[in-house]
């Protein structure tokens with residue numbers, strides 16, 4: 823069974839591990855820990871309770887009615903099982919409870935898997951931010967999801 827948890831002192835190191843495995847410039851354990859007590863941040867993860875592993879992670883920073891989604895990743899062994907999709911739906915639910923009506927995110931232009939995921943969730947492509955990413959350098963595709 824998969825369990826959804828808000829980021830806390832117990833699961834944050836598993837989340838940092840996912841960052842390291844999935845991104846060339848992923849967040850460090852220290853940076854993630856700082857978000858635990860940030861009132862404008864909401865980070866969540868998924869635990870496989872068969873083995874205790876943290877297998878997915880995602881977060882958002884909230885500014886009034888807008889939330890910026892970031893750090894979305896799923897352990898390679900668990901992909902294509904709707905885990906990212908369901909985790910993002912949980913995040914949206916939590917965001918809406920806090921008054922969020924629109925979600926935005928950036929994704930590497932060439933990250934087809936993630937772009938398909940966001941489009942399936944209803945996000946609309948809104949333009950490109952040239953050279954946004956480094957290591958390697960790449961443009962960002964910007965997406966928005968507006969709801970009421």
Ligand SMILES: CC(C)(COP(=O)(O)OP(=O)(O)OC[C@H]1O[C@@H](n2cnc3c(N)ncnc32)[C@H](O)[C@@H]1OP(=O)(O)O)[C@@H](O)C(=O)NCCC(=O)NCCS
Nearest residue numbers: 844894895896901902903904905906907929935936938939
């Ligand atoms: C992108 C990522 C988070 C998707 O996680 P996931 O749990 O495998 O995604 P889901 O199973 O929830 O996928 C939901 C839908 O997204 C789309 N999708 C996801 N991965 C896809 C892929 N590799 N190719 C094509 N479509 C894909 C599909 O429409 C899928 O639905 P379907 O399986 O019924 O066809 C995962 O591949 C990952 O961690 N990648 C590395 C980190 C990363 O790039 N993060 C995004 C940063 S912006």
